Amino acid sequence: MTGAALIVALVAFGVLTGAAAGLLGVGGGTMMVPFLTLAAGMSQHAAEATSLLVVLPTAIVASLVLRRRGVGDLGVALRFGSLGAAGGVLGALLALALPGHLLRFVFAGFIALVAVRLVRDSLAAP
Amino acid sequence: MLFGLEPRFAAIGIAGGLLSGLLGVGGGIVMVPLLVLWSAYGQRDAHAISLGAIVPISAAGVATYGVAGQVRPLEAAALTVGSIAGARVGAGALARIEERPLKLVFGLFLGVVAVLMVARP
Numbered sequence: 642m643t644g645a646a647l648i649v650a651l652v653a654f655g656v657l658t659g660a661a662a663g664l665l666g667v668g669g670g671t672m673m674v675p676f677l678t679l680a681a682g683m684s685q686h687a688a689e690a691t692s693l694l695v696v697l698p699t700a701i702v703a704s705l706v707l708r709r710r711g712v713g714d715l716g717v718a719l720r721f722g723s724l725g726a727a728g729g730v731l732g733a734l735l736a737l738a739l740p741g742h743l744l745r746f747v748f749a750g751f752i753a754l755v756a757v758r759l760v761r762d763s764l765a766a767p
Numbered sequence: 768m769l770f771g772l773e774p775r776f777a778a779i780g781i782a783g784g785l786l787s788g789l790l791g792v793g794g795g796i797v798m799v800p801l802l803v804l805w806s807a808y809g810q811r812d813a814h815a816i817s818l819g820a821i822v823p824i825s826a827a828g829v830a831t832y833g834v835a836g837q838v839r840p841l842e843a844a845a846l847t848v849g850s851i852a853g854a855r856v857g858a859g860a861l862a863r864i865e866e867r868p869l870k871l872v873f874g875l876f877l878g879v880v881a882v883l884m885v886a887r888p
Contacts, residue, residue: 648845655849662850663857664864665876666814667795668821669850671883681842690837691846693828696793699850700821706858707815714812718819720770724777725784725794725820726827732788739789745884748790753881755800759810759874763867 647681654680655695663703668696776806784824794824796880799873810869814861 654676662669670692677688708715770777783798790797795817802813861869 648841651842651845652849655846655851656853656856657849658846659850659853659855660857660860661853661876662795663818663854663859664814664861664869665795665857665873666799666817666861668793668825670793671796671880673846677842681839683839683842684837687837687839691839691843693825694838694843695846695850696821697825697829698847699854700818700825702851703854703858703861704815704819704822706855707818707862710859710862712811712862713808713815713819715819717772717776718816719823720772721776721780721816722794722820722823724770724772724780725787725798726824728781728784728786729788729794729824729827730784730831732785732790734788735785736789744789745887748786749881749884752796752800752877752884755804756874756877756881759803759870759877763869763871763874 650680658695659699659703662696662699663706668700670696779805780820783820787824790884792880792884794821796877800877810866810873811861811864814869814873818858 654673658669658672658676661667661672670689673692673695674685674688677683677691678685681688683691704715704718707713772780779798779801783794783801786797787794798817798820799813802808802816803810806813808816
């Protein structure tokens with residue numbers, strides 16, 4: 642896709658990703674990065690950098706809406722996230738030294754187990 | 768006490784950041800499961816805390832490598848116009864939805880992400 646069609650597709654995809662991110666409590670990078678590489682023809686690096694720039698305002702807007710609705714605690718979340726950012730720097734450095742695919746498989750197994758538990762809990766009799 | 772947070776909660780923050788840096792995935796996919804399993808927050812509050820935490824995490828990411836020349840500004844602007852509008856709708860829905868359907872939707876989302884993580888070359 643190129644030109645005007647791509648812009649329209651990006652805005653539309655942005656609406657979907659933003660809505661999913663706000664509901665699911667995630668940034669949306671997991672959805673945006675594959676879209677940017679496949680539909681917009683970006684390299685993996687360009688897609689990740691571009692997606693990160695979109696995640697920031699999306700999370701700010703969603704957090705402001707939730708603070709107004711009294712859900713969660715933004716002050717706690719910001720301090721929590723600052724520790725997370727510090728951990729992220731360590732993680733990125735460690736990733737250079739460790740076999741990434743192995744970790745990814747272990748983590749995929751972990752979230753698959755969480756997925757099963759959440760679905761089971763939601764379907765269980767109250 | 769780190770930043771005035773409970774030690775266990777602070778540990779989840781650091782672990783969440785560490786894992787997302789290691790795996791190259793967004794913080795939310797890591798933080799929401801950790802918060803739901805190991806903190807006193809319910810599903811809805813865990814999602815809200817995760818979104819708030821993504822603000823400093825993604826700001827640090829943009830500061831360290833996002834602005835290193837790889838960002839495509841036109842595409843980022845078009846996506847942002849859409850995602851800001853979408854985020855208002857999604858966060859509004861999060862404020863209203865019941866815990867059970869929220870667990871179901873997030874559980875299904877995690878299942879899909881788990882499959883994609885393994886399938887990725």
